[in-house]
Amino acid sequence: MKMRLLGLDLFLIAALSLLEGARCLKMGRLSVPPYKIRGEGAELVCDYELEDDALYSVKWYKDDEEFFRFVPKSDPPKSSYKIEGVKVDHTLSDDKRVALRSLTLQSSGTYRCEVSAEAPSFASAQKEAHMEVVYLPKDGPHITGEKRQYHRGDEISLNCTSGKSYPASVLHWYINDHQVRDRDELVQYPELVHHYGLVTSALGLRFKVEDHQFQGGSIRVRCVASVFPGFWVRDKERVVERVDQLKDHVREALLLVRAASSCHGASLFVVSAMLSLAVSAGT
Template identity: 50%
Template sequence: MASRSFYIHITIYAFVLLPLSMCAGIGGLKWVSVNLPHFRRPGEAAHLHCDYDLGNDTLYAVKWYKDNEEFYRFVAKERPQSTSYRVDGVDVDVSASDNKKVVLRPVRLRTGGLYRCEVSAEAPSFASAQSEGRLEVISLPIEDPKITGVRVQYQIGDEINLNCTSGRSYPASMLHWYINEEKISSNSVLIRYPTRKSRQGLLTTVLGLRFHLNNHHFLGGSMRVKCVSSVSRSDLDDRTSVIENLPITDLREALLLVRNSADLKQNQYIYTFLIIFVMFSMKFL
C-alpha cells in the first residue's frame, strides 16, 4: 500500500487598478472588477468575468490581456463584436465570450498568468478603467513518490543510500525525508538533484538520502524512513492583495521500515521491507 498525502496550498490573488483616465465626468464609468477561477487543471475550461459600472457612459470596448498581451477584444459598434488574437497558452472560445466574460478552453500549463480586463467608454468622456488577477494552472501528480536503492539486507555500519522520486506535477513537488518521524534537514545527508521537465511541461524532483546505520537509529528494534512529497503555490508579492486561500489536501508518502534482526536471531543483519502506503484525499475549502 502506498501513503500519499500531499499538502497543496494554492493562492489566488487579484488587484484593481485605479481608473487611468482623468477625463471621466461625474456619473460616468465608475469601476471595473475581474472574477477569475481559483485554479484550473489542464484540459478544463476557464471562465474569466469582467464586471463594471459605466454609470451614464456608453461602452466603447472591453479588452483582455494576458501578461500584457491582448488576446480578446469586444467592440460594441463593430460587427462582429468579438475578436480574438493569438497568444501563447490562450485558446478563446469566441462563441461563448462577450462583453462581460471570456471563456478559455482547453486550459494548458502555459495558460497560467496575469489577466487584465480594460473597459473604455465612448465620447465624450473616453473614460478607461481596468482590473487584473492571476489564474493558476495546477497539475497534481498521478504517481506516488517512489523510494529506490533499497538493498535486501543491511548491517550496522552499512551505508543507507536511497533516492525519493516525486510523481510528475506542476508546479514542482517538494520532497522531505524523515527518520523515525523526525524531519531530516542536514545537507550532509541529503543529495539534491536537478529538477527534470517532461515534454508536457510537468516537473519531477529527486532527493537523495545517504548516511551510515548506527544503533541510535533504531527505536524498539526498528527504524522507519519516510519520504513525503508536497506541492505548494504561493507567489505573492508586494503589489498584490490576497483575496482567497484555497488549500487542497493531497499528501503522499513512501515508507521504508528497517528492522534489526538481532533481536530475533543472534546476528547483526538488518532485513529491509519496503512498504508503500497509498492514501489520496482532496478537499476544496
C-alpha cells in the same frame, strides 16, 4: 490679461469635464484564478460600473496580446483572436466574463481587462492579475537504493524521485515521522527538465542505522513529494487571494526497516520495502 484669464478658465472647465467623465467609469472586482490545474477551465470576471456613460468595448489581453473583445455595437459583439494556450468559449463569455477551456501550461500568464466608455467621456480603465497553470504528478514518488539487510552501524543510502510536474515537486524525507533537516544526511540532485517544461525532482538520504531509531522493531522512512504553488503576487494592486479549490498535492513512499536476530549474536536488520500513496488533491 483678460484673454489669458479666459484661456485659463476654459482650460479648467475642460479639465473638470474630463474628471467628471472619468468618474463615470469605475473598475470593480477583477477575478482571475491564481492557480488552475492543466486541462481545467477558468472563468475570468471583470466587474465595472458605467453610471451615466455608455459602454464602447471590453478587451481582454494575455501578456499584452489581445485575445477577446466585446463591442455592443458590433455584429457580432463578441470576437476572439488565436493565442497559444488560450481557448475562449463564446457561449459562456460576455461583457463582464470570459470563459477559457482546456488550459495548458502555455495558458499561464498575466491577464488584463480594459474597459472603455463611449463619447463624450471616452473614459478608460483597466486591471490585471496573474494565473499559473499547474501540472500535478501522475505517479511517484519512488524510493530506490534499499538493500535486503543492514547491520548495526551500516549506512542506509536511499534516493527519492518525484513524478513529472510543474512547478517542480518539493521533496522531504521523514524518519519515524520526524522530518530530516540535517544537511549532512540529505543529498541534493539537480532537477531534470522534460518536454513542455515538466520537471522531475530527486533527493537522497544517507544515515547510519542506530538502535534508538527502532520503534516496535522497525524504522519508518518516508519520502513526501508535494506541489506547493504558494502565493504568486503579480497584481499591481498587491491583492493576494487564497485559492481554496487547489489543495496541496501530496504523495509519499514508505520504507519499513525491521530488526531480525543473527546466528552469531550480532544484530541484523532486514529491510522490507513498502510503497504507499496519500493524495490530498484530485488529479
